[in-house]
Amino acid sequence: MDLNENAEEILAKHDPIFKPLRGMGWRYWLTMTLLLIPILWGGYAYYLQVSQGLGVTGLNRPVFWGMYIVNFVFFIAISYGGTLTSAILRLAHAEWRRPITRLAEVITVCALLVGSFNVIMDMGRPDRLWELFAGRGRIESPILWDVIAVNAYLVFSIVYLYLPMIPDIAFLRDHQPGHLGWLYRILAAGWTGSPKQVHRLEKVVGGMAVFMIPLAISVHTVLAWIFGMTIQPMWHSTILGPYFVMGAIYSGLASLIIAMAILRKAMHLEGYLKLVHFQNFGKILLVMTFTWLYFTIAEYLTTFYGSEPAHIAVFNAKLYGEFAPLFWGQVLFCLVIPLVILLPPRFRTIPLLVVASISVNIGMWLERVMIVVPTLTRPRLPYGIATYSPSFIEWSIMLACAAWLVFFFMLFLRFFPIISVWEIEEGEALEREKANAVPTPELTTQTASTQTATLTS
């Protein structure tokens, strides 16, 4: 697996991966510059919020939580497309995961960062953020669980991203350093590609893969428990934890599909991100669609059947009240459109899968809105029905966060190979070994007849 042996070959063979590291085209820089516009605008919006207080948002009493929390959940959920997918696929020894794992892990890190931005921007006193960490934090609070889990997940995701990058970075250090040679040298951490190092790396990464799965599940579960641990109607639900995890897998996977499709087109990675990858994910997405349906029915049917007034008020607000367009939109985007596209196998083309994935993301964003807002508009005591309408500050910041996500991702693209070259090579090597180990057709027949002879004798 020593890439150094055929460095020239590797470079040429995986040119689509290595070429961008030598320099990006004008389209890349244009995109980056354009992304800066919403980012800087969002920064200005947040500056206004810091100067004038959270009153610049559409939040009020009793709707104390709104877009920021919705987006917090939404972006963290996107992170599931990454580490969870790559960890599970790695453990399952699904060989087709090789071209995908790194880009998935990058999505995870970027999404976690952007998600955390949202929750920090939601704070009334961000200047006291340190208090959460500096020993004042109360472990009894679900927010603390969240802080710990998200931070742990972020740190470990970075590590889980970085470690399998080392061989590729080492390769770059040796064969295409460019202006970043110094960076690659530091990050390669003295990688030589020796069997011992390889073995150690595989062991650590494998171990992490096992550990990342419960960690990732715990992240979205504690995120759910921020709502679930209160006693508010339609928040205090035992299914909320699993619901969030399932929803995260659903939207994370959808985001991954979108990212894959865009990368494939923009960076000419057709050789790596093949139709079969998309179709595999498409099938899993379809499974998730049904899973979504099951969980949603479980949640809403039990609420409806119980007819507890406080809960029914929220239920009615969602299904028949002012939130009906958003709720049924959620059903359309999370269920109807994905089913229509994903069920018939011949619809599982890349463009249609992207459409399905975008639909899923829209639907899942609507679902987060449906989780956070309606409950707050129907307080238990008869104060009257509250309304919430996000202000332009909140929309600006949401746009900025989406831009940040893409920006971070594209920044990564410029400096590091988005597809794990050494793992692809490793995979091909394994295939060759397997092919060699497999008897030739003639040999097989002979052996079979020999065996038959032996058996019957």
Next chain:
Amino acid sequence: MENNEEKEKSGAPDYTRREFVALAGMGVAVAGMVGVIGNAVVTNFQEANVSYAAAGEETWIKSVCQICPAGCGVNVRRVGDNVVKVEGNPFHRLNHGRLCPKAQASTQVLYDPDRLQGPMQRVGERGAGQWEPITWEEARARVVGELDRLRTAGDAHTLLFLKGHAPGHMSHLIDRFCQAYGTPNVADLGSQCTSAEKAAHLLNQGWYDTSAYDWEKTRYVIFFGGSFLEDWQPQVQMLSAYSFIRRGRPDTRGRIIQVGPRLSISGHKADEWIPIKPGMEGALALGLAHVIIKENQHDLAFIDDHTSGFEEFSALVLEEYSPEAVAEITGVPAETIKRLAREFAGSRPAIAAAGQGLGASTNALFNNAAINALNAVMGNIDVEGGVLKQRYPTFTEWPKATLPEIEQPRLDGAGGPAHPLARCVYHELPDHILNDDPYPVNALFIYDCNPAFDSPGASRWREALAKIPFIVSFASVADESAVYADLLLPDHTYLERLMDVTPPAGMGRAMVGLASPASAPLYDTRHTGDFLLEVASDLEGMAEALPWATFEELVKFRFKGVYDSGQGSIQADSYDEFWQILQERGVWEGLRYQYGQWDEVLTTPSGSFEFQMEQLAEIANNVSDGDGEAVLAALGIGAGTERALLPRHEDPVVSGDEENYPLQLIPYIVLPDAANRAPNAPALWNIYGLLMKEGWGNWAELNPETAHALGIEDEELIWVESPEGKIQIKARLYDGAMPGAINIPLGGGHTAGGRWASAVSGANPADIVTPLSDPLAGSAAWLGTRVKVYKAEGNG
């Protein structure tokens, strides 16, 4: 080197320098953004501020709240020079240390940022809002000059002094000032409030006042009209009384019935709400009397000993006011009438109480007389748990002085053939002013009222104000009427001045509160009492009637009489000591109510409660030089008929015919705005619309069926149009509104009075109320207007 070769080989372009610049540029932009935000985060956030302006010694001053006329005693907390809180004065029996929300907003009155800070005179066109500051000397000179000029020209009577609900001796001072000056035209707000009730008491019992009540021992109350928990005077006493009626006695939970056209908070808290059309309350009272008399439940002893005219009354009632007949008139089911009558008769002591003022129609006097009669039938008068006559402190007699003879009649015709029992008819003044009838108004002083806003047909007032050549406003903040003034001579706010306040008829026993200044005047304002006395001293001949240099001197002079009586809660060896204790306690109260002092309670010529109101004939004769019958006939009162002098139901006159104006307009009062002299207090607007979950503006309530018939949805903007004009307002659907009615709370639609008052939304229903009156009492028929309602197209 190697790199470039490779690049050349693969044909990849070299972007390194440009890339670096681009990346650096982005990095700088992002870092800059983070830096700016970070800086904002670090600098913008503060710790909880625990130390600020108010530092210093804590002192407490007794004063009397003057945000409404009730006069609750307050205890003002000061830290250093700052008034930081207004709490109840535990010494003052009226409110025993408690307060309504309006009093709590006193600091927002004192420290109102939109207060006038000194005397000003108008420059430019009237209404242009351009003023220049002047000195008090200049103001005084100008006023004196104007008054002198008028008087010399023989036009002293053309001074009109609107005194609003002027408290205590401000009211007396203004009366005496006008007397000494030579004008009969002093008008308070009584005609918009309680004139009918007072006139009825005059006819029935011989005194012109509202009743006091012994709530604490009553077992049953029927309120006819109004909302006793929101628009009563004095309100805080009523709030405490409600509580006591319910829970103050271990063996009795008093029962309360609210009769009225709208389900108010009082209706919710009452045991029953009896919906009734406005103007029908008297008929209901007579229906109850009918049942009681028929079933022999009436108090024979009281009727024999202390009433006259009962035979005539009972004959009328038995003949014409059967439950079935009354059910026809009022819409209240006959069974309900019977039940209420039996409950009323069976739960002694009981009280039938007339809702205060606003629940008035053109037949208000007879309605009130009917309610009084109901009380008399059950002997509820001057007994424990019943209806009392309010006692007052005995002030020193006014000094003897030669007062000018005033030949001209009052401008508003009060006490004349048009309104024989009225003392003033404030709401009819605009028509007289506009028509110079019987003479023009050349000078107007406005104190403690806001006619351009607070009167029925306020739009007529605005026209009238525009016409008067010389207008002085004493308001503390430039309100809707001050816009028309020539001189703004701002009074102190109540916390800055000395004032005595006698609560309106409340508890029966005499009491008067003394408000001592709790704050030095913030600005160059002046106590209007002081100013008037200075003006009087400059006008020839007035000093004799008003021989005091300051208002305080006047009050001290008058209070000597209280001290001299030797009675009451302040026992002192000298008048100085008396005054000191009065200041320390903030209140003087007289002896406990003495029941059975019939020579004080029944002061009609016959010395009895007159079911048949004989005085009416006599008064009518007096005002018309003997042609009383014609007067009564002109007023639509069946002159010459046998029963002309008995309380009875006459259908109220309503402006607007039923076909074109199908709905009945019902303006009403909510507590945070009741008689509210503090429209620029933001705290009160937050709590303004409790039942409808509204604030900072008013709305129009429609019964859902009525609304749907008109195609109107909740929260939709509508036009409400009467023969007077139209207003645009938000509709709210409310099941507590009667079908065919539209209820609008007073207070919305301010256009002046400070930043918060001006920010209030909605519209002023007073603008479209026709200023009709009860002909006898001259009381405003707030509920005498019909309207049509339709959607405001293209809006909202």
Next chain:
Amino acid sequence: MISSSAEQGEENGRHRWGMVIDLDKCTGCQACTLACQMENNVPITGPEEFEQGRTIFFTEVFTDLEGEFPYVEGVVVPRPCLHCDNAPCVRVCPVGATFHNEHGAVVIDYDACIGCRFCTVACPYTARSFNYYTPEFPSPLDRALNPDVPVRPAGVAEKCTFCFHRVDKALARAAEEGRELTNSELTLLPACNQVCPASARYFGDLNDPNSTVSHLQRSPRAFYLLEDLGTESKVAFLRSE
């Protein structure tokens, strides 16, 4: 899950403040709402803030109307913070900025609050508010600020404190005089109670079984709002009858 500090209070023989509101006496006048705002330096806001639902009330009156004309029933309920023993807000605060003080009242350390608003959404009574703005008291209204109560900055939560500043002051004064506070003195300590014209509100020590509040909380008319949620509120209501 009664907060340990509340349990401590009971054990140490310290006071455990509670309140009772008699709905049969309450007139819905809202004097309590205003008295509290004035006492506690609640920010002055206008119609925009009211429209948006950001006016801060520590205690407020809510009404609930049911039925159709003419059979309309309504309840009028003044609702302060209920200072629950099992307070959902205390449980969820990530920095412990809201907690039970030594007398069991739920209070807020404004200098620790990070403004996450978890407490405000956790409260089933919606009794808590949040400072969406830096409070403004246009001069000279700032002269009326109560020096005993801090003015909160933007970004922190706030709510009814049972006027513990007045309670502590009174306790200190009584201690100086070497005596206990009487029931009637205690009842008038919160500003809302003191002003109530209907004398409908009571306050006192639930640790004292003979106090007025203890006695009233045992009344057959007593009930707790949303009692089924198990918040163990220390404010009881007496129903009308």
